[in-house]
Amino acid sequence: MSTPDPRPRAQYGAAAYAGMKGKLPTPFPRTMGPNAMKYLQEVVESGLSSNMMGRFERTFAEEMGVQHCVATPGCTPALALLAAAFGFAPGDEIIVSPITDYGTIQGLIRENYIPVFPDTAPGTVNMSADTIAPCITDRTRAILAVHLTGLVCDMDPIRALAEQHGLIVYEDVCQAVFGSYKGRLAGTLGLAAGYSFDSEKTLGSDVGGCIITDDDALAERLRFVGHSRGAVMEPVFGRKHAVPGYALRMPLCTAAITLAQLEIIREQVLQRDRMARLLTAHLQEIPGIVPLPIPDYVDVYSCWMFGLSLEPGAFRCDADAFAAQMVEAGIPGAGTGRYYLMPAACTFLEENARAGRYPYSRPTASREYHYSADTCPTAKEFLEHFIRWSTFCEKYQPEHCELAAEMIRDIADRNRV
Numbered sequence: 001m002s003t004p005d006p007r008p009r010a011q012y013g014a015a016a017y018a019g020m021k022g023k024l025p026t027p028f029p030r031t032m033g034p035n036a037m038k039y040l041q042e043v044v045e046s047g048l049s050s051n052m053m054g055r056f057e058r059t060f061a062e063e064m065g066v067q068h069c070v071a072t073p074g075c076t077p078a079l080a081l082l083a084a085a086f087g088f089a090p091g092d093e094i095i096v097s098p099i100t101d102y103g104t105i106q107g108l109i110r111e112n113y114i115p116v117f118p119d120t121a122p123g124t125v126n127m128s129a130d131t132i133a134p135c136i137t138d139r140t141r142a143i144l145a146v147h148l149t150g151l152v153c154d155m156d157p158i159r160a161l162a163e164q165h166g167l168i169v170y171e172d173v174c175q176a177v178f179g180s181y182k183g184r185l186a187g188t189l190g191l192a193a194g195y196s197f198d199s200e201k202t203l204g205s206d207v208g209g210c211i212i213t214d215d216d217a218l219a220e221r222l223r224f225v226g227h228s229r230g231a232v233m234e235p236v237f238g239r240k241h242a243v244p245g246y247a248l249r250m251p252l253c254t255a256a257i258t259l260a261q262l263e264i265i266r267e268q269v270l271q272r273d274r275m276a277r278l279l280t281a282h283l284q285e286i287p288g289i290v291p292l293p294i295p296d297y298v299d300v301y302s303c304w305m306f307g308l309s310l311e312p313g314a315f316r317c318d319a320d321a322f323a324a325q326m327v328e329a330g331i332p333g334a335g336t337g338r339y340y341l342m343p344a345a346c347t348f349l350e351e352n353a354r355a356g357r358y359p360y361s362r363p364t365a366s367r368e369y370h371y372s373a374d375t376c377p378t379a380k381e382f383l384e385h386f387i388r389w390s391t392f393c394e395k396y397q398p399e400h401c402e403l404a405a406e407m408i409r410d411i412a413d414r415n416r417v
């Protein structure tokens with residue numbers, strides 16, 4: 001057993017928001033769907049025999065307009081399950097957005113796939129077909145697109161590129177639930193998509209998530225590997241584990257709460273879209289402040305966290321000091337998001353690649369890999385000037401957008417060169 005790391009452990013969910021107070025609303029306590037208690041009660045009164053998970057799956061699939069939903073205890077497991085179900089070979093490469101949460105890539109690593117991070121497109125947090133294209137090799141098998149903050153990636157060119165190379169495209173929709181791209185819902189733009197219903201997410205229930213897909217064979221495989229532990233029933237003998245499966249069913253109580261939250265989510269997402277656009281309009285008026293651009297192809301911005309950039313050279317202070325002043329002024333949770341840059345944050349990747357540890361040994365890997373902030377220079381530079389707050393939520397009203405803009409204007413004026 002190695003000696004414990006003296007640094008504090010990272011916090012997730014509601015714990016990450018503890019003590020965040022200011023002059024603007026925060027997501028906690030979450031607004032609960034009016035039927036949450038009723039559905040929870042059904043679970044309890046059924047003596048745990050209710051099919052609440054199945055009910056949630058059917059309802060979510062219907063809402064998304066797809067054939068299948070497979071519920072999981074989070075998006076990290078959802079994407080891990082997808083990685084397992086795809087059944088690629090160790091050392092195969094998956095192209096994945098460089099600015100994201102660790103949960104996006106955890107499953108790839110566990111399957112011994114190699115994550116390859118393209119750079120982001122200039123001026124935004126997402127990768128694009130142009131940044132992905134140079135990363136494609138003969139070992140590439142799939143592209144995993146993350147819609148960061150809720151801004152959907154420009155998916156049509158990404159899909160066209162993938163088609164040219166025979167690659168699977170799938171989505172991490174954790175931050176963009178019910179967001180929409182050219183009239184189509186995020187999550188329906190590839191072969192499959194993973195969702196998070198973590199309490200802090202837009203569709204906040206508890207530690208929960210799911211996968212959606214229209215592909216019958218993939219859905220069956222996901223249930224077999226993810227819910228049935230890869231086991232088949234053999235006469236007389238019983239369960240035989242044909243593949244190393246998982247036990248990743250969504251808990252019934254989480255299904256009950258998520259079902260209730262689903263009944264109020266559409267209006268909440270529209271409110272986030274309205275308020276994010278209003279706040280964007282206010283901030284565009286402030287010299288030196290550049291809110292995250294909302295592309296025209298995003299019809300509904302299911303904004304999970306709000307973000308802005310400081311124009312380089314416009315202020316005497318750096319983004320960290322600016323963000324600290326935002327917190328002091330009353331914007332809870334404002335901060336820079338450098339830790340989202342996975343090639344820099346996942347230090348074990350560079351260590352393993354450098355040491356040639358499996359799957360970075362040849363074979364299985366076909367070439368050398370490197371992971372650091374410098375492998376994604378555009379993303380690195382962007383994050384140097386980027387500030388976001390994940391306390392942005394559906395509780396925002398126009399007066400909160402005005403207040404936030406006023407606070408930011410004051411800070412900008414105080415720090416302008």
Ligand SMILES: Cc1ncc(COP(=O)(O)O)c(C=O)c1O
Pocket residue numbers: 073074075076077100101102103104146172174175195196197198208209
């Ligand atoms: C983009 C993204 N992907 C994956 C995850 C992991 O989701 P979960 O916490 O449900 O496992 C998150 C959660 O923060 C996320 O924001």
